[in-house]
Amino acid sequence: MSTVPSGTPCWTDLATPDLTDARRFYPELFGWTGQIAPEPEAGGYTVFLLEGRAVAGAGPPAIPDQVPIWSVYVATDDADLVAGRVERAGGQVVVPPFEVFDRGRMAVFSDPAGATFSVWQPLAMPGGEVFGVPGALSWTELVTPDPEGAKAFYELVFGWHPDGQATESAAHTGWRLGARIVAGMTVPLGDFPADTPAYWSVYFGVADADAAAARAAALGGSILVPPRDIPAGRYTALRDPQGALFNAITLAPQP
Structure with a gap:
């Protein structure tokens, strides 16, 4: 299970x-x-x-x-x-x-x-056994040029419903399953070509996003987006030494 x-x-x-x-x-x-x-x-x-x-x-x-x-x-x-x-x-x-x-x-x-x-x-392997703490998967987010199409698709496939908000830099949507927000979607505003491929991104929790970014760079990775504050916490976008994209986030305290 x-x-x-x-x-x-x-x-x-x-x-x-x-x-x-x-x-x-x-x-x-x-x-x-x-x-x-x-x-x-x-x-x-x-x-x-x-x-x-x-x-x-x-x-x-x-x-x-x-x-x-x-x-x-x-x-x-x-x-x-x-x-x-x-x-x-x-x-x-x-x-x-x-x-x-x-x-x-x-x-x-x-x-x-x-x-x-x-x-x-x-079956024998349940998947992840811990989430939302430093060192564990803490968020997943779809980046897409077609938010309306995504809303229709994921509702039909998983029963997700959009719960959205807009900021100056991006339009954010939370995917709601029943009473819980289980994932997110973002659409960068401005010049975002319609043929840009969509992708899912992963966020790992860390105790300190600034320290994690510096550590990743010291280990041979690279910093794509320097640490910055967002409503969910403080995050940074990184690549590992082979080029795989991932994010690290210090989650904001929940009210």
Whole structure:
């Protein structure tokens, strides 16, 4: 069983051409330890642990020329059912549902604007075991040039409803599942070409965003957006040494 309700982001993993360096960079940045899958077919897939609890994964690319990327997984009770909904809503089934050893079933999809995401139907592996604390997945957000299309698509697929607000720099929407905000969407305002690919981004909690940015750079990564304050907290956008984009955020206290 997943540690979060169906329809809620539950896992993230990294596809990287340099798994050895990922096992160096992220543990030094977030205090993780790594647990390598014993099956040879897994290609060295590593589950990162925070104080013994699973928080993220990393493995080799599915195809040779795949760019390094962090992927978002949404929990589901039925991956096949979600695949049918994706197709009916105008998305694409990139990888049909399949079994991952005895751990669970997964599938990879893309929404009509091209943003890729996955689902996880847990068996032995529930997904992430801790969220919203330093070193753990704390937020996921869709960046898209087609917010109206995304609103229609994700409502049909996951039952999400938009809960939005606008700022001077971007239009923000929270995805609401029942009473809870489970993810977000942002549309940068201004010059944002309609053919710009959409993508899902991941945010890891940190105790100090400024210190995390400096540490990432010292470890061979790069700072895309220097630390700055946003309504959710203080965040920075980073790339790892292989170029994978991720974010670090010091979450604001909840009222």
